[in-house]
Amino acid sequence: MQTKPFRIGTRGSPLALAQAHETRDRLVAAHGLDAEMFEIVVLSTTGDRITDRALAEIGGKGLFTLELEQQLTTGELDFAVHSSKDMPTALPDGLEIAAYLPREDMRDAFIGRTAPKLMEMPDKAVIGSASLRRQALIRRLRPDISVITYRGAVESRLRKLAEGQVDATLLAVAGLKRLDKENVITEYLDIERFPPAPAQGAICIEARIGDRRVQDLLEPLNHRPTFDAVSCERAFLAALDGSCRTPIAGFALSDGENIRLTGTILTPDGQVSHSVEAEGRCDDGFKLGWDAGEKVRAKAGPGFFEGWT
Numbered sequence: 234m235q236t237k238p239f240r241i242g243t244r245g246s247p248l249a250l251a252q253a254h255e256t257r258d259r260l261v262a263a264h265g266l267d268a269e270m271f272e273i274v275v276l277s278t279t280g281d282r283i284t285d286r287a288l289a290e291i292g293g294k295g296l297f298t299l300e301l302e303q304q305l306t307t308g309e310l311d312f313a314v315h316s317s318k319d320m321p322t323a324l325p326d327g328l329e330i331a332a333y334l335p336r337e338d339m340r341d342a343f344i345g346r347t348a349p350k351l352m353e354m355p356d357k358a359v360i361g362s363a364s365l366r367r368q369a370l371i372r373r374l375r376p377d378i379s380v381i382t383y384r385g386a387v388e389s390r391l392r393k394l395a396e397g398q399v400d401a402t403l404l405a406v407a408g409l410k411r412l413d414k415e416n417v418i419t420e421y422l423d424i425e426r427f428p429p430a431p432a433q434g435a436i437c438i439e440a441r442i443g444d445r446r447v448q449d450l451l452e453p454l455n456h457r458p459t460f461d462a463v464s465c466e467r468a469f470l471a472a473l474d475g476s477c478r479t480p481i482a483g484f485a486l487s488d489g490e491n492i493r494l495t496g497t498i499l500t501p502d503g504q505v506s507h508s509v510e511a512e513g514r515c516d517d518g519f520k521l522g523w524d525a526g527e528k529v530r531a532k533a534g535p536g537f538f539e540g541w542t
């Protein structure tokens with residue numbers, strides 16, 4: 234019997250803490266345990282500490298998980314809670330994604346200061362975004378707009394917007410909902426016209442492979458349609474060697490038996506893109522995603538990535 238609290242690792246941003254508390258609350262409800270049986274351990278990650286440069290310049294997505302995964306590996310943490318889209322496609326030896334919570338809204342939110350919608354922004358407006366995918370999609374729709382790199386937690390990005398540093402920014406709808414900030418959204422961007430990042434809107438829980446005690450604890454939290462859809466999306470990303478240097482969008486929809494994936498890869502200026510659609514059974518989701526990634530890579534050709542990856 235567990236006599237000491239389970240240690241839940243998380244980053245320290247308000248959004249990360251909201252996600253960790255949601256996970257704890259779901260565990261309390263699922264197992265009838267006291268909240269005191271879970272200790273939320275906050276760690277500062279390299280990605281949190283370096284905010285003046287694009288992620289591609291400092292090492293990519295893994296900088297948001299490195300310190301947490303180190304303590305998972307040593308046993309200092311029992312499991313860690315992450316935004317799924319921050320997770321590298323290759324995890325450290327001995328670790329796995331053990332569960333996904335039910336996915337929130339996967340769309341992107343447009344927050345405009347000088348106009349409420351992306352297509353209504355004035356010529357030569359400035360939009361701030363740290364995501365190469367969002368930057369490329371904006372440039373595809375509005376090549377007249379200037380897009381600048383704009384990092385930081387949700388609160389700091391909204392503050393910079395209010396101060397007039399940019400005319401608009403984009404954030405994930407899911408994060409704004411979890412922070413009770415949905416009221417700042419001026420436009421919800423349609424997933425067909427503005428496809429999200431693979432795994433956007435999903436919270437995942439990372440744990441040690443073979444730790445039966447933790448796996449049994451987390452099993453009731455795993456939402457199978459989210460697990461299937463996000464696993465498919467991450468396979469698509471992995472087949473393309475997706476990183477913070479590659480503008481890649483993709484989303485999968487699962488009904489519990491079948492899954493449908495739509496994936497897109499773009500050049501950073503948004504002017505060239507290649508898309509793929511694939512459909513199959515949920516239990517073949519990983520292969521379906523991987524094959525779709527290989528297909529769109531072949532469609533793009535070997536020269537597509539040259540000079541910008």
